[in-house]
Amino acid sequence: MRVVVVGAGIVGAACARELARAGLVVTVLDRGGPAAGTTAHGEGNVLVSDKGPGPELELAKLSRRLWPEILDGLPEPAGVEWDAKGGIVVATTADGAGALEEFAAAQREAGVTAEPLDAAALAAAEPHLTRDAALAVHYPDDAQVQPSGAATALLADALRHGAGLRTGCELLGVRTESPRREGSRLTGVRTSQGVIDADLVVNAAGPWSGETAARLGAPIDVRPRRGEVLVTAPLPPTVFHKVYDADYVGAVGSGSQDLQTSSVVESTRAGTILIGSSRRRVGFDDRIRPFVLAELARKALRLYPRLAGVQVMRAYGGFRPYVPDHLPVIGPDPRLPGLWHATGHEGAGIGLSAGTARLLRELVTGTAPSLDPEPFRADRPAVLGADATEGAA
Numbered sequence: 076m077r078v079v080v081v082g083a084g085i086v087g088a089a090c091a092r093e094l095a096r097a098g099l100v101v102t103v104l105d106r107g108g109p110a111a112g113t114t115a116h117g118e119g120n121v122l123v124s125d126k127g128p129g130p131e132l133e134l135a136k137l138s139r140r141l142w143p144e145i146l147d148g149l150p151e152p153a154g155v156e157w158d159a160k161g162g163i164v165v166a167t168t169a170d171g172a173g174a175l176e177e178f179a180a181a182q183r184e185a186g187v188t189a190e191p192l193d194a195a196a197l198a199a200a201e202p203h204l205t206r207d208a209a210l211a212v213h214y215p216d217d218a219q220v221q222p223s224g225a226a227t228a229l230l231a232d233a234l235r236h237g238a239g240l241r242t243g244c245e246l247l248g249v250r251t252e253s254p255r256r257e258g259s260r261l262t263g264v265r266t267s268q269g270v271i272d273a274d275l276v277v278n279a280a281g282p283w284s285g286e287t288a289a290r291l292g293a294p295i296d297v298r299p300r301r302g303e304v305l306v307t308a309p310l311p312p313t314v315f316h317k318v319y320d321a322d323y324v325g326a327v328g329s330g331s332q333d334l335q336t337s338s339v340v341e342s343t344r345a346g347t348i349l350i351g352s353s354r355r356r357v358g359f360d361d362r363i364r365p366f367v368l369a370e371l372a373r374k375a376l377r378l379y380p381r382l383a384g385v386q387v388m389r390a391y392g393g394f395r396p397y398v399p400d401h402l403p404v405i406g407p408d409p410r411l412p413g414l415w416h417a418t419g420h421e422g423a424g425i426g427l428s429a430g431t432a433r434l435l436r437e438l439v440t441g442t443a444p445s446l447d448p449e450p451f452r453a454d455r456p457a458v459l460g461a462d463a464t465e466g467a468a
Contacts, residue, residue, distance in 0.1 A: 084114040085226035087279035089432035095236035106245040110226035116393025121426035124214035128185040130450035138430035154224035162217030162317040172210035261413035282394040284418035296460035299394035309346035338374035400457035
């Protein structure tokens with residue numbers, strides 16, 4: 076079977092790797108280069124802490140189990156910078172503590188390890204964290220990768236297993252059985268580098284998946300959602316886990332177009348500190364807004380007062396693929412046989428890429444799926460929403 080994967084970010088790379096390892100003939104195409112879009116503008120989170128019980132948490136648990144297995148099979152995994160550092164969620168108010176306690180209890184029922192920390196344990200784990208914490212919960216399964224390095228490693232493994240890569244190659248449209256009719260199957264894609272024959276096309280174009288699907292004649296409601304991150308100059312060891320305010324879960328789950336911010340602080344192996352997180356829907360406007368950065372800094376100082384006066388080395392932003400019901404889209408599109416989607420992960424694509432790719436491979440090859448694929452189906456109402464319907468070809 077000939078497969079075209081549209082998108083060379085981490086989700087596309089993971090899908091290409093799984094399909095190539097399954098013996099399919101895979102071509103990855105991207106109008107830029109590998110990991111040059113959303114993947115290059117993330118923090119590399121592999122999280123279970125921020126997901127309540129439900130399908131996305133099950134996908135996160137599958138991905139968390141798969142990541143170490145995948146890395147063990149890579150010949151040169153050093154660039155991935157896997158760090159099973161664990162996460163700590165902190166509530167700084169009584170109301171926040173109540174909500175966090177309830178959230179963590181529900182996660183424990185779903186099989187997530189979520190350990191409350193008393194003041195002494197929290198101080199030992201994060202000595203520079205504010206002492207004004209009403210509740211802190213430790214998630215030992217949270218981890219981090221270097222996102223571009225991880226995507227490159229996955230893509231390199233796909234190439235080792237026979238996949239091809241076309242960069243600077245823009246998808247223009249679909250080629251189908253002639254004439255095009257209801258139920259007509261795709262036979263390839265038209266690109267800026269000519270026609271590529273395919274039996275199956277995987278739309279893994281991240282925030283551009285809506286546009287990609289529209290060019291293929293089967294629009295889906297995937298929109299860009301903007302986020303920014305501050306990066307400090309290298310510091311002595313200051314932050315030892317991924318630490319974030321309990322407000323983060325609410326910001327992730329919000330569907331508001333307006334700015335949503337919460338404090339997320341973590342270190343990198345280079346000693347820099349990454350400070351997030353923001354979410355706002357502004358289309359593909361890529362301008363960095365100082366007021367957003369100021370809000371990130373203000374909230375970070377609430378958790379880590381010691382960061383006051385630390386030099387900020389740079390700031391960057393990127394777009395996440397947002398779906399109104401906050402669930403990824405994984406599986407076949409019944410409107411166009413041969414079209415499949417692997418997108419809509421918003422800010423969780425790095426962590427969820429491993430499970431997404433495994434589930435996609437299982438569905439494509441007809442093997443028993445590792446989890447129920449039904450919640451991620453491409454024809455659910457949120458995916459075929461008003462925006463997608465209005466843009467249908």
